[in-house]
Amino acid sequence: MTTRDSYRHPSKNVASKREIFLLQCFTSEILNYINYFMAIIMEWEEIKNNFPDEWIAVAEYRRTGAIGVNGTVIAHNPDKKTFHKAVKNLMPQYHNIAVRYTGKLIKNPEIPLLWQILDTN
Numbered sequence: 001m002t003t004r005d006s007y008r009h010p011s012k013n014v015a016s017k018r019e020i021f022l023l024q025c026f027t028s029e030i031l032n033y034i035n036y037f038m039a040i041i042m043e044w045e046e047i048k049n050n051f052p053d054e055w056i057a058v059a060e061y062r063r064t065g066a067i068g069v070n071g072t073v074i075a076h077n078p079d080k081k082t083f084h085k086a087v088k089n090l091m092p093q094y095h096n097i098a099v100r101y102t103g104k105l106i107k108n109p110e111i112p113l114l115w116q117i118l119d120t121n
Contacts, residue, residue, distance in 0.1 A: 044068030053103035055083040059094040
């Protein structure tokens with residue numbers, strides 16, 4: 001004997017209230033799991049090793065020296081434009097965000113530094 005919630009006709013693609021509830025619970029658990037692992041605080045050397053030549057956003061950070069930061073990496077991408085679009089969407093969720101590039105900004109010492117920084121794609 002089947003209950004009303006457990007049986008669906010194959011042609012009907014509508015989720016029951018129970019299925020929606022279970023999906024919401026499952027989604028919530030996955031988000032908690034992701035947030036737990038995203039909350040790992042990394043040191044600057046770890047960040048540089050894990051995300052070489054990438055733009056990174058670090059939330060709830062502490063400065064370590066002139067460039068280095070320790071904190072939680074919330075976004076990373078080698079493409080500058082894609083990265084900044086992602087960070088723009090994350091800004092309302094976090095109070096402090098540090099943006100850094102883990103690669104070399106000075107590629108050619110013959111060219112003025114400002115031109116090189118502005119031209120890092």
